[in-house]
Amino acid sequence: MKKIIAIIVVALTFTLTGKAQNNMKTEAAVVSLEQTKGEFTQKTLTLKEGDYIFEIANKNVGHQVGFVLVPKGADASKPENHIKTAYVTKAVENNTKETSKVTTLTKGEYVYFCPLNPTPQYTLTVK
Template identity: 75%
Template structure:
């Protein structure tokens, strides 16, 4: 019985290690790929870009705070479920007045998304991935 448990523990360890290595390799490939920077500007209560159209791929969102007067952020979500925030698209830290910050690499598939800032606050704008 101890031998069977030992074999199961070893097999589970190899499986977990292999999955962790695969995930790390996928993350490294995305980071090494050419992610396109999408620059968006916020002013008081609004984004200056009302609609964005992109192709499927990897993106980094750069958010500029143009004299809003306080910190801003960035939320991207599927249009069908605006509560399902895409966390990799969040800026890595809040955007101070008259500065810029970026998100992590975000992979977008075909579909319609919304973006907005609950801190500014702004309306929901449309981002289309073709």
Template identity: 75%
Template sequence: MKKIISILVIILSFTLTGNAQDSMKKEAMMKDAKATVVSLEQTKGAFTQKTITLEEGAYIFEISNNNVGHQVGFVLAPKSNPDAHIKTAYVTKAVDNNSKGTSNVTTLTKGEYVYFCPLNPTPQYTLIVK
């Protein structure tokens, strides 16, 4: 019985160590990316920022839900194909009323994009990367 408990303790230790290392790798990747935060605000049926111009690079989108009355989200897609959502730009979870949420790091290259919220819903706005 003591051998079984010892083996379980060793297995658990390796599992926890592996998970901690994975977390550290993710944090290091986030720091290495040096992503710029782009803050956007949603009100009922609209974003307050109508057009955004950025340089090529890595970005995290921070979405504020300013009294919309329900959860909101964020979709970013190439202007040439608004159905081709850039999934890294999605907020990591729906943004509750009067709170903020963020996306994962999203690398943008030169071109024109659209952003919108299907949950609010909002029109499609333009994001230009120079």
């Protein structure tokens, strides 16, 4: 009987702990962006502070594309200034989509671009 009670207590502890951790996780909004040859179709973005996952679509560019996000004013040519969590987890093949890791954005201005396409730098504003 004690063994059964101990098993129930352990099972209940794992269940409650798991639910508490799930409730603590923040929801990340998905920002979908698409690239065509030499450009993003979305030229500017305005978001609220929060957690985001960037979903990048390669719309027939003809080769792999990527995604770089940098605080505005930082030298975008230097990888140490890139927000690494915003990188897609792997290069986006032609006519496919890939996503980034969860990226927390705070108020301010950022620029996004693709050095592989290559694209101009576009503005992302967080209010």
